[in-house]
Amino acid sequence: MWNCDWEHQNQDILKRNYERQIRGEYKPVTPIRRIICEGCGRVFYTRIWSKKYCYYKKCGNIGYRKQLQQRRLMAPPRIQVCKCCGRPFIPKRSDALYCSNACRQRAYRQNVTDKSSGQGDHLI
Ligand SMILES: [Zn+2]
Ligand SMILES: [Zn+2]
Incomplete structure:
Protein backbone atom coordinates (compact mmCIF):
# COMPACT_ATOMS: atom_id res chain seq x y z
CA MET A 1 0.00 0.00 0.00
CA ALA A 75 -5.98 40.12 -6.85
CA PRO A 76 -6.25 43.49 -8.57
CA PRO A 77 -7.38 46.41 -6.38
CA ARG A 78 -11.11 46.68 -6.23
CA ILE A 79 -12.44 49.93 -7.60
CA GLN A 80 -15.35 51.49 -5.83
CA VAL A 81 -17.52 54.38 -6.91
CA CYS A 82 -17.83 57.15 -4.35
CA LYS A 83 -21.38 57.30 -3.03
CA CYS A 84 -21.12 61.06 -2.71
CA CYS A 85 -19.44 62.44 -5.83
CA GLY A 86 -19.64 59.33 -8.04
CA ARG A 87 -15.93 59.23 -8.84
CA PRO A 88 -14.17 55.86 -8.95
CA PHE A 89 -11.54 55.28 -6.26
CA ILE A 90 -9.54 52.45 -4.71
CA PRO A 91 -10.82 51.96 -1.17
CA LYS A 92 -8.27 51.50 1.60
CA ARG A 93 -10.83 49.60 3.57
CA SER A 94 -13.15 47.04 2.05
CA ASP A 95 -16.20 48.80 3.47
CA ALA A 96 -15.23 52.30 2.36
CA LEU A 97 -18.05 54.10 0.60
CA TYR A 98 -16.54 57.51 -0.12
CA CYS A 99 -13.43 58.62 -1.97
CA SER A 100 -12.31 61.11 0.66
CA ASN A 101 -13.00 62.45 4.11
CA ALA A 102 -14.62 65.48 2.55
CA CYS A 103 -17.12 63.30 0.71
CA ARG A 104 -17.80 61.19 3.75
CA GLN A 105 -18.47 64.27 5.85
CA ARG A 106 -20.67 65.81 3.20
CA ALA A 107 -22.65 62.58 2.92
CA TYR A 108 -22.87 62.32 6.69
CA ARG A 109 -24.20 65.86 6.98
CA GLN A 110 -26.69 65.19 4.20
CA ASN A 111 -27.74 62.02 5.95
CA VAL A 112 -28.31 63.90 9.20
CA THR A 113 -30.39 66.55 7.42
CA ASP A 114 -32.38 63.87 5.61
CA LYS A 115 -33.07 62.14 8.87
CA SER A 116 -34.20 65.27 10.67
CA SER A 117 -36.47 66.28 7.77
CA GLY A 118 -37.72 62.69 7.62
CA GLN A 119 -38.58 62.87 11.28
CA GLY A 120 -40.41 66.13 10.61
CA ASP A 121 -42.49 64.43 7.93
CA HIS A 122 -43.22 61.63 10.29
CA LEU A 123 -44.59 63.99 12.88
CA ILE A 124 -47.06 65.47 10.40
ZN1 LIG B 1 5.00 19.87 5.02
ZN1 LIG C 1 -16.24 61.41 -3.49
Whole structure:
Protein backbone atom coordinates (compact mmCIF):
# COMPACT_ATOMS: atom_id res chain seq x y z
CA MET A 1 0.00 0.00 0.00
CA TRP A 2 1.48 3.31 -1.09
CA ASN A 3 -0.53 5.83 0.79
CA CYS A 4 -0.06 9.15 2.45
CA ASP A 5 0.42 7.77 5.96
CA TRP A 6 2.85 5.10 4.88
CA GLU A 7 4.97 7.56 2.92
CA HIS A 8 5.04 9.96 5.83
CA GLN A 9 6.36 7.25 8.12
CA ASN A 10 8.81 5.76 5.65
CA GLN A 11 10.62 8.73 4.16
CA ASP A 12 14.00 7.08 4.73
CA ILE A 13 13.02 4.10 2.58
CA LEU A 14 11.63 6.32 -0.16
CA LYS A 15 14.75 8.51 -0.07
CA ARG A 16 17.02 5.46 -0.40
CA ASN A 17 14.94 4.12 -3.27
CA TYR A 18 14.89 7.54 -4.91
CA GLU A 19 18.69 7.65 -4.84
CA ARG A 20 18.87 4.13 -6.25
CA GLN A 21 16.38 5.21 -8.92
CA ILE A 22 18.66 8.11 -9.93
CA ARG A 23 21.63 5.76 -10.19
CA GLY A 24 19.53 3.45 -12.36
CA GLU A 25 19.63 0.58 -9.89
CA TYR A 26 15.94 0.76 -9.22
CA LYS A 27 13.19 1.05 -11.80
CA PRO A 28 9.78 1.16 -10.14
CA VAL A 29 6.52 1.18 -12.08
CA THR A 30 5.59 4.41 -10.33
CA PRO A 31 8.71 6.55 -10.13
CA ILE A 32 9.51 8.28 -6.88
CA ARG A 33 9.44 12.03 -7.03
CA ARG A 34 11.37 14.46 -4.89
CA ILE A 35 9.09 17.36 -4.05
CA ILE A 36 9.18 20.41 -1.82
CA CYS A 37 6.20 20.49 0.49
CA GLU A 38 4.04 23.52 -0.31
CA GLY A 39 3.10 23.77 3.34
CA CYS A 40 6.35 23.59 5.32
CA GLY A 41 8.91 23.79 2.51
CA ARG A 42 10.62 20.53 3.44
CA VAL A 43 11.86 17.96 0.93
CA PHE A 44 9.58 14.99 0.58
CA TYR A 45 9.78 11.78 -1.40
CA THR A 46 6.58 10.41 -2.85
CA ARG A 47 5.11 8.04 -5.38
CA ILE A 48 1.71 9.70 -5.35
CA TRP A 49 1.53 11.76 -8.53
CA SER A 50 -0.83 14.41 -7.17
CA LYS A 51 1.11 14.99 -3.98
CA LYS A 52 2.07 18.53 -3.01
CA TYR A 53 2.49 18.30 0.74
CA CYS A 54 4.71 16.17 2.98
CA TYR A 55 1.73 15.07 4.98
CA TYR A 56 -1.68 16.24 3.99
CA LYS A 57 -3.13 16.09 7.48
CA LYS A 58 -0.36 18.38 8.70
CA CYS A 59 0.56 20.62 5.79
CA GLY A 60 -2.41 20.41 3.44
CA ASN A 61 -4.26 23.09 5.33
CA ILE A 62 -1.23 25.35 5.68
CA GLY A 63 -0.61 25.15 1.95
CA TYR A 64 -4.22 25.86 1.22
CA ARG A 65 -4.19 28.90 3.47
CA LYS A 66 -0.98 30.15 1.80
CA GLN A 67 -2.55 29.77 -1.61
CA LEU A 68 -5.55 31.76 -0.49
CA GLN A 69 -3.29 34.47 0.89
CA GLN A 70 -1.31 34.64 -2.35
CA ARG A 71 -4.45 34.80 -4.41
CA ARG A 72 -5.66 37.67 -2.24
CA LEU A 73 -2.35 39.51 -2.71
CA MET A 74 -2.41 38.96 -6.45
CA ALA A 75 -5.98 40.12 -6.85
CA PRO A 76 -6.25 43.49 -8.57
CA PRO A 77 -7.38 46.41 -6.38
CA ARG A 78 -11.11 46.68 -6.23
CA ILE A 79 -12.44 49.93 -7.60
CA GLN A 80 -15.35 51.49 -5.83
CA VAL A 81 -17.52 54.38 -6.91
CA CYS A 82 -17.83 57.15 -4.35
CA LYS A 83 -21.38 57.30 -3.03
CA CYS A 84 -21.12 61.06 -2.71
CA CYS A 85 -19.44 62.44 -5.83
CA GLY A 86 -19.64 59.33 -8.04
CA ARG A 87 -15.93 59.23 -8.84
CA PRO A 88 -14.17 55.86 -8.95
CA PHE A 89 -11.54 55.28 -6.26
CA ILE A 90 -9.54 52.45 -4.71
CA PRO A 91 -10.82 51.96 -1.17
CA LYS A 92 -8.27 51.50 1.60
CA ARG A 93 -10.83 49.60 3.57
CA SER A 94 -13.15 47.04 2.05
CA ASP A 95 -16.20 48.80 3.47
CA ALA A 96 -15.23 52.30 2.36
CA LEU A 97 -18.05 54.10 0.60
CA TYR A 98 -16.54 57.51 -0.12
CA CYS A 99 -13.43 58.62 -1.97
CA SER A 100 -12.31 61.11 0.66
CA ASN A 101 -13.00 62.45 4.11
CA ALA A 102 -14.62 65.48 2.55
CA CYS A 103 -17.12 63.30 0.71
CA ARG A 104 -17.80 61.19 3.75
CA GLN A 105 -18.47 64.27 5.85
CA ARG A 106 -20.67 65.81 3.20
CA ALA A 107 -22.65 62.58 2.92
CA TYR A 108 -22.87 62.32 6.69
CA ARG A 109 -24.20 65.86 6.98
CA GLN A 110 -26.69 65.19 4.20
CA ASN A 111 -27.74 62.02 5.95
CA VAL A 112 -28.31 63.90 9.20
CA THR A 113 -30.39 66.55 7.42
CA ASP A 114 -32.38 63.87 5.61
CA LYS A 115 -33.07 62.14 8.87
CA SER A 116 -34.20 65.27 10.67
CA SER A 117 -36.47 66.28 7.77
CA GLY A 118 -37.72 62.69 7.62
CA GLN A 119 -38.58 62.87 11.28
CA GLY A 120 -40.41 66.13 10.61
CA ASP A 121 -42.49 64.43 7.93
CA HIS A 122 -43.22 61.63 10.29
CA LEU A 123 -44.59 63.99 12.88
CA ILE A 124 -47.06 65.47 10.40
ZN1 LIG B 1 5.00 19.87 5.02
ZN1 LIG C 1 -16.24 61.41 -3.49
